[in-house]
Amino acid sequence: MKTKLTIAVILLLAGCSEKIAQAPIATTTPVVVASPAPSPTPTPAAMSNEFPDLLAQIKQLHKAGQELRSKSNCTQEMQKLQSQAKAIRAKAEAAAPDSPIRIYLAPAAIDLNLCVSCSDATAPTACQNVASAIKDAEGYLN
Known part of the structure; x- marks a missing residue:
């Protein structure tokens, strides 16, 4: 189960979100994927x-x-x-x-x-x- 979750996260970070729908994830724990913080706009x-x-x-x-x-x-x-x-x-x-x-x-x-x-x-x-x-x-x- 950890392997499938790890693969799903890697695919999400690689921009392959369409492949995540095909990867079964069986977990009851919420999964949070952090994206990089945007560059701050200069003041x-x-x-x-x-x-x-x-x-x-x-x-x-x-x-x-x-x-x-x-x-x-x-x-x-x-x-x-x-x-x-x-x-x-x-x-x-x-x-x-x-x-x-x-x-x-x-x-x-x-x-x-x-x-x-x-x-x-x-x-x-x-x-x-x-x-x-x-x-x-x-x-x-x-």
Whole structure:
């Protein structure tokens, strides 16, 4: 009986809830399965500096991306800027799913890497997407 209960719990934690219905559990003791606690949403005080700082970094790279393709050393600059863009994206995606950083800045951070590239085919559209996300983020702040 313990084995079937253990298997049912393992399947539940593995996201296989449809298989649990097939596993007979004969017990009179209630079974409680704890799920991991959700990530805490940052307090407004913590967000007050983090959000504007990350937004300022995105704006700075966005501007650099718009000017990048006209530079003679585009490839060298691109490598430096894309490294910064990846770091910003990691910060934005590490935020809690319901945090303003994740909601407003992660979309900008995703396109930022393409915006800071030497590609005439993808960079302009990516920069437009970043500009739109920046506008949304500024709307959130105001």
